[in-house]
Amino acid sequence: MSWQTLRLGKVMDVKHGFAFKGDFFRDSGELVLLTPGNCHEAGGLKLKGEREKYYVGEFPDEYLLSAGDMLVVMTDLINTAPILGGSFLIPENNKYLHNQRLGLVRITDDSLIDKMFLYYLLNTHSYRAQVRGSASGATVRHTSPERIRACTVRVPCDIRTQQQIGEILREYDELVENNHRRMELLEEAARQLYREWFVRLRFPGSEHTRITDGVPDGWERCALRELSESIDYGYTASAEWEGNGPKFLRITDIVPGHIDWLVSRIVGLRRTDWRNSDCAKGT
Numbered sequence: 001m002s003w004q005t006l007r008l009g010k011v012m013d014v015k016h017g018f019a020f021k022g023d024f025f026r027d028s029g030e031l032v033l034l035t036p037g038n039c040h041e042a043g044g045l046k047l048k049g050e051r052e053k054y055y056v057g058e059f060p061d062e063y064l065l066s067a068g069d070m071l072v073v074m075t076d077l078i079n080t081a082p083i084l085g086g087s088f089l090i091p092e093n094n095k096y097l098h099n100q101r102l103g104l105v106r107i108t109d110d111s112l113i114d115k116m117f118l119y120y121l122l123n124t125h126s127y128r129a130q131v132r133g134s135a136s137g138a139t140v141r142h143t144s145p146e147r148i149r150a151c152t153v154r155v156p157c158d159i160r161t162q163q164q165i166g167e168i169l170r171e172y173d174e175l176v177e178n179n180h181r182r183m184e185l186l187e188e189a190a191r192q193l194y195r196e197w198f199v200r201l202r203f204p205g206s207e208h209t210r211i212t213d214g215v216p217d218g219w220e221r222c223a224l225r226e227l228s229e230s231i232d233y234g235y236t237a238s239a240e241w242e243g244n245g246p247k248f249l250r251i252t253d254i255v256p257g258h259i260d261w262l263v264s265r266i267v268g269l270r271r272t273d274w275r276n277s278d279c280a281k282g283t
Helices: 115-121 125-134 145-149 159-199 271-275
Strands: 003-007 012-016 070-073 087-089 102-107 152-156
Touching: 012 145, 070 115, 102 115, 115 152, 115 159, 125 145, 125 152, 152 159
Parallel strands: none
Antiparallel strands: 003 152, 012 102, 070 087, 070 102
């Protein structure tokens, strides 16, 4: 299999989004206003649930996205730019809006690049490093269509090979998503079981158990401090320590009901920094 080096500008273009007016932002609605925060650090669409923003005003029809449209992140509010240049796909028609801090990818030569292969390519470390290296801004990082188009990538010369690679990766993504949905169902079942046993007090044998002052016989009320010797603070890592070390659990990785390990950062802490700390549990 032979490979070639391509400048992205030879096979794709990037279109800026629309500057939607803040007066028409809402916490609910029919049209989701996408932001850079809708992209996982590893790429892919990240839905934010109750924190999603919606738009109820007028806008040009061309900024209403269709299923299969591909977007790239043009602005990152974090100085290390973990999502800058990352891509994600739109899952359905007439629901998502193309905001100004996102770029819409258009393939200009489909004889040289396959769409799914390009999607995964735009989430690789080598491409992302080029985007970060050419970005402007110290605290908030920005890229542009021209800077993205100037990036160079390695691709198989045979378009059919690209298609096969993209299809295999897509199937793996679907398996991951299916497993994620199963986990959510199991976690919801666990929450319902907890409520049934410990809130509604309908646990096995409850019909034969006397309840006194809201507590079953054999149970007792106590303060949390009586069950734990101490609560330790976590380790403070520099935002620059990113690499191939241990995963670093952040508050933003804790979503309702579970920890999203798929988006947690892998840090490159110096071994003495974290192994000698109280936070290096289980390492």
